[in-house]
Amino acid sequence: MTTPTSGNGYLVGSNLERVLRANHFAVTAELGPPQSADPQVIKKKAALLKGYCDAVNITDNQTAIVRMSSIASGAIVIQEGLEAVIQMTCRDRNRLAIQADLLGAYALGMRNLLCLTGDHQTFGNHPNSRNVFDIDSLQLIQIVKGMRDEGVFQSGDAFSGPEPRFFIGAAAAPFADPVEFRPYRLAKKINAGANFIQTQLVYDVPAFARFMEKVRQLDLHKQAFILAGVGPLKTPTMARYMKTSVPGILVPDALIERMEAAGKPWAGKSKEEITKEEKKARADAYKETGIQICIELIQQLRQIEGVAGVHIMAIEWEEAVKPIVEGAGLYPRPMVAEKAVA
Amino acid sequence: MIVADQKPLNELKSLTRGGENVLVVGCGTCVTVCFAGGAREAAITASSLRMAFKLDGNSRQVSDVTVQRQCEWEYLDQIAEQVKEADVVLSLGCGVGVQAIAEHFPETWVVPGLNTSFMGMPTEQGVWAERCAACGDCILGLTGGICPIARCSKSLLNGPCGGSEGGHCEVNPETPCAWQLIYDRLTGMGKLDVLMEIQPPKNWRAARDGGPRKIVREDLRLAKEEE
Numbered sequence: 001m002t003t004p005t006s007g008n009g010y011l012v013g014s015n016l017e018r019v020l021r022a023n024h025f026a027v028t029a030e031l032g033p034p035q036s037a038d039p040q041v042i043k044k045k046a047a048l049l050k051g052y053c054d055a056v057n058i059t060d061n062q063t064a065i066v067r068m069s070s071i072a073s074g075a076i077v078i079q080e081g082l083e084a085v086i087q088m089t090c091r092d093r094n095r096l097a098i099q100a101d102l103l104g105a106y107a108l109g110m111r112n113l114l115c116l117t118g119d120h121q122t123f124g125n126h127p128n129s130r131n132v133f134d135i136d137s138l139q140l141i142q143i144v145k146g147m148r149d150e151g152v153f154q155s156g157d158a159f160s161g162p163e164p165r166f167f168i169g170a171a172a173a174p175f176a177d178p179v180e181f182r183p184y185r186l187a188k189k190i191n192a193g194a195n196f197i198q199t200q201l202v203y204d205v206p207a208f209a210r211f212m213e214k215v216r217q218l219d220l221h222k223q224a225f226i227l228a229g230v231g232p233l234k235t236p237t238m239a240r241y242m243k244t245s246v247p248g249i250l251v252p253d254a255l256i257e258r259m260e261a262a263g264k265p266w267a268g269k270s271k272e273e274i275t276k277e278e279k280k281a282r283a284d285a286y287k288e289t290g291i292q293i294c295i296e297l298i299q300q301l302r303q304i305e306g307v308a309g310v311h312i313m314a315i316e317w318e319e320a321v322k323p324i325v326e327g328a329g330l331y332p333r334p335m336v337a338e339k340a341v342a
Numbered sequence: 343m344i345v346a347d348q349k350p351l352n353e354l355k356s357l358t359r360g361g362e363n364v365l366v367v368g369c370g371t372c373v374t375v376c377f378a379g380g381a382r383e384a385a386i387t388a389s390s391l392r393m394a395f396k397l398d399g400n401s402r403q404v405s406d407v408t409v410q411r412q413c414e415w416e417y418l419d420q421i422a423e424q425v426k427e428a429d430v431v432l433s434l435g436c437g438v439g440v441q442a443i444a445e446h447f448p449e450t451w452v453v454p455g456l457n458t459s460f461m462g463m464p465t466e467q468g469v470w471a472e473r474c475a476a477c478g479d480c481i482l483g484l485t486g487g488i489c490p491i492a493r494c495s496k497s498l499l500n501g502p503c504g505g506s507e508g509g510h511c512e513v514n515p516e517t518p519c520a521w522q523l524i525y526d527r528l529t530g531m532g533k534l535d536v537l538m539e540i541q542p543p544k545n546w547r548a549a550r551d552g553g554p555r556k557i558v559r560e561d562l563r564l565a566k567e568e569e
């Protein structure tokens with residue numbers, strides 16, 4: 001792993017870094033900001049996650065839909081006593097805006113950053129907008145590292161005064177095409193300066209294990225902390241949708257069948273026949289199964305050498321994080337001293 | 343070549359509104375090759391407009407002429423008389439042609455008959471695809487001759503992103519993923535090492551981001567003076 005350079009014996013000293021360096025199996029979770037200016041939404045979600053993860057990822061206009069900004073939401077999350085992982089995409093900002101926002105994010109107390117390319121804007125709610133893509137996620141990693149370790153902006157200009165010290169994260173898409181290149185692209189991100197990795201959702205553990213085998217051959221797991229992405233399935237429809245329509249996600253048929261089986265008691269009833277109460281009971285049965293599957297996935301992923309933790313993406317279902325973390329035996333979360341022992 | 347697409351007839355009618363004498367000007371170069379604004383299309387556009395005007399019950403005149411290249415003064419000189427007689431010129435040239443007419447004939451009202459789309463080539467009969475975005479600093483030497491600026495939806499220099507699936511881009515299943523193409527080509531040639539290099543942020547100043555561009559060739563200017 002990259003040599004720690006801060007006075008505290010850490011590269012950055014964020015809670016996430018401390019937990020990972022202490023060899024605890026880390027847990028991060030995702031928090032989606034609201035499509036409004038309501039701070040209460042963030043506070044409510046933060047309360048659901050507090051104590052159940054080591055840091056919270058705050059998405060940046062996820063799927064190209066306008067939401068409260070990641071950094072502003074992050075400031076609220078910090079006030080609520082959680083640690084934030086700011087997500088930053090290259091879609092909406094050029095190198096000036098990105099660097100300016102990162103200086104501000106650090107000043108507001110943010111210490112972890114996930115560098116992303118960003119979903120294309122045509123998927124979102126402003127499909128007629130222009131995109132930026134001045135830089136890509138790899139170049140973003142390099143820029144953040146340059147600001148942190150050398151005190152220089154992308155232009156090469158040095159700045160005086162405190163540098164923004166971020167624990168640098170990057171994404172990996174183990175199942176996206178071309179599949180054979182994915183471990184190498186991960187290597188590129190780590191070479192660029194990524195300290196931790198959060199992967200796309202994993203449902204197919206054997207396929208992920210094959211990816212990790214290549215990752216170990218390239219020795220990447222020793223150069224960055226790899227957190228496997230997991231997420232509870234909510235309904236069989238969602239599982240099928242992810243399998244067929246989301247690039248880079250593999251959902252084995254067995255899991256889809258398990259989700260379907262959870263709805264068996266209500267099978268054969270038409271839309272008109274099924275009562276409100278039955279609908280709710282069925283939804284709860286699906287959810288329970290989805291959470292159970294997620295717990296099992298975490299237990300299996302934990303067995304794979306080189307997996308340093310999990311990143312739980314319970315999109316618009318933050319309530320699920322608590323039972324998942326508890327069920328996987330990952331509660332309570334460890335407390336690691338702020339100063340590393342030399 | 344420059345690839346363009348015809349505007350719908352209704353838009354042409356509205357653009358030429360108020361002109362009694364409409365002159366449709368085709369161009370004999372790129373837009374001829376992509377069947378958008380050559381002599382044939384100019385004649386068809388003129389007759390469609392005539393028919394439309396007739397149906398609307400008015401007697402506006404529409405004629406057409408095609409020059410070899412709308413983007414050079416000397417070819418425009420050849421149609422100076424016809425242009426002067428027209429109340430409105432409907433140019434079927436690319437955006438450069440339309441502007442050349444406007445600049446060359448300051449008194450003339452000129453409107454575009456095409457939507458200029460991109461620089462590309464025909465890939466099969468009736469299909470044209472984008473190939474170059476004129477970024478001003480060509481990097482095809484790094485990518486095996488496949489342009490990620492024009493052909494990757496995110497213009498990534500270190501692709502592919504996580505949206506690449508089955509060879510196509512996340513944005514549109516009809517669009518090949520440029521980075522899959524680059525990957526296939528470079529690995530096919532045993533050049534994985536080229537792909538492993540991290541490309542630094544691009545100098546976009548050479549592209550449109552640096553302001554309107556201009557090339558001045560002093561050698562050619564001197565040669566002209568010596569003539």
Ligand code: SF4
Nearest residue numbers: 474475477480481489
């Ligand atoms: S790299 Fe630039 S100049 Fe070269 S083909 Fe692509 S857009 Fe055109």
Ligand code: SF4
Nearest residue numbers: 494503511512519520
């Ligand atoms: S899928 Fe391929 S072409 Fe589309 S944005 Fe991603 S890398 Fe570019």
